[in-house]
Amino acid sequence: MNKTGKSAIKPRMAVEKLFWKDPYLTHCTAKVMSVENDMITLSHTVAYAFEGGQQSDIGTIGGFEILQARRDGFEIFYTIPENHTLCLGDSVEICIDWEKRYRVMKLHFAAELVLELVYQNYGHPEKIGANITYDKARVDFAWEGNISSTFNFLDAKLAEMIASDYKIICDFDDVENEHRFWQIEGFAQVPCGGTHIKSTKEIGGLTLKRVNPGKGKERIEIYLAD
Numbered sequence: 136m137n138k139t140g141k142s143a144i145k146p147r148m149a150v151e152k153l154f155w156k157d158p159y160l161t162h163c164t165a166k167v168m169s170v171e172n173d174m175i176t177l178s179h180t181v182a183y184a185f186e187g188g189q190q191s192d193i194g195t196i197g198g199f200e201i202l203q204a205r206r207d208g209f210e211i212f213y214t215i216p217e218n219h220t221l222c223l224g225d226s227v228e229i230c231i232d233w234e235k236r237y238r239v240m241k242l243h244f245a246a247e248l249v250l251e252l253v254y255q256n257y258g259h260p261e262k263i264g265a266n267i268t269y270d271k272a273r274v275d276f277a278w279e280g281n282i283s284s285t286f287n288f289l290d291a292k293l294a295e296m297i298a299s300d301y302k303i304i305c306d307f308d309d310v311e312n313e314h315r316f317w318q319i320e321g322f323a324q325v326p327c328g329g330t331h332i333k334s335t336k337e338i339g340g341l342t343l344k345r346v347n348p349g350k351g352k353e354r355i356e357i358y359l360a361d
Contacts, residue, residue, distance in 0.1 A: 149209035151179035154192075155305070155315065158240060158330035162230040173202075173217045176210060182231050184211045188265035189243050189329045192236055197227035209313055235269050238359065240332050244303065244317075245293070245341055245357050246272035251323045252292055253355075257285060263352065267329075272357040275348065282353035283345035289355075293341055296322075300336035 153163055166178040175196070184204035185191040191204040196215055203214040221227065246267055253260065253276065264275035276282065296319075304318040308326075317331050318324040332338070340360030348354050 150177050150211050152211075152313075153179055153181045154183045154330050155328075158236075158332075161233045161236070162228060164226060164228050167197075167221050167223055167225045167227060170221060170223050173219065174212050174214050175221060176212060177227075177229065180211060180213075181229055182211075182213070183236070183330055187327065187329055188246075189267045190239055190269070192231040194229065194231035196229050197221050197225065236330070238269050239267055240330050241338050241359060242272040242357060243267045243329050244332050244335070245338050245359075246274050247317065247325060247327065248293060248296060248335070248338075249289060249343070249355055249357060250274050251325060252289055253285065255323070256288065264354075270358075273346075273354055274357075275352060275354045277351060278353035279351060280353075281345065281347075282355060283343075286343050286345070289343060290341075297335050297338050297341075300334050302334055303331055305331045 150168070153160055160181050163179060163181045165180060167175055168178055169176045177196070182192045182194055182196070182201055182204055183189070184206040186206050192201070194201050196213060197219070199215040199219045199221065201213055201215060205212045205214070215221070246265060250262060261277040262274060263277050264273070266273050301319045301322070304320070305315065308314055308316050313328070314326065315328045316324055316326050319335070342358040342360055344356040344358065346354040346356055
């Protein structure tokens with residue numbers, strides 16, 4: 136028992152990540168596998184935890200707000216309010232904010248396309264940062280000069296790929312170690328553990344913006360054309 140009187144055990148197995156099986160799933164029912172004060176683990180989940188620059192989902196577990204979602208190895212630890220009433224073995228409903236999830240998925244894949252187009256056409260410069268939120272995505276490169284010189288090319292290629300409605304394939308290349316990838320046939324296969332849309336057309340229109348974070352660094356910010 137912990138100091139709050141709630142049972143606490145270490146989970147015997149990692150959470151089943153339903154957001155990979157179906158990133159369009161917005162809720163599920165799961166069992167509470169461990170409770171330690173305000174931190175819990177689950178048998179399975181639809182709530183994505185921050186990784187690779189992609190922002191965590193927001194939502195609720197058993198009606199309690201998800202304050203933080205942290206991945207550690209194969210497990211996801213969720214922080215909920217301290218005054219929660221969840222106990223080991225409880226059956227709970229996990230719900231996520233679909234509007235945020237879908238915007239993040241579209242921005243995430245837009246950033247993946249920008250990154251891959253830059254890699255393929257501009258000498259594979261070093262990526263030095265990335266972040267995807269509800270408002271925008273960004274990709275940072277080690278780059279001398281002004282990266283906006285690429286924008287005419289990138290704008291045209293992105294518009295072409297979105298209009299072509301390419302199917303996006305997502306799967307494991309190593310199930311045991313949870314290594315995943317996305318693929319567009321004839322374009323690229325890229326390691327990535329995020330959540331992805333089904334086709335490029337879902338992205339809609341995009342706007343690119345150049346930011347200079349410092350000497351030898353260039354940033355491309357990506358916005359959905361709402």
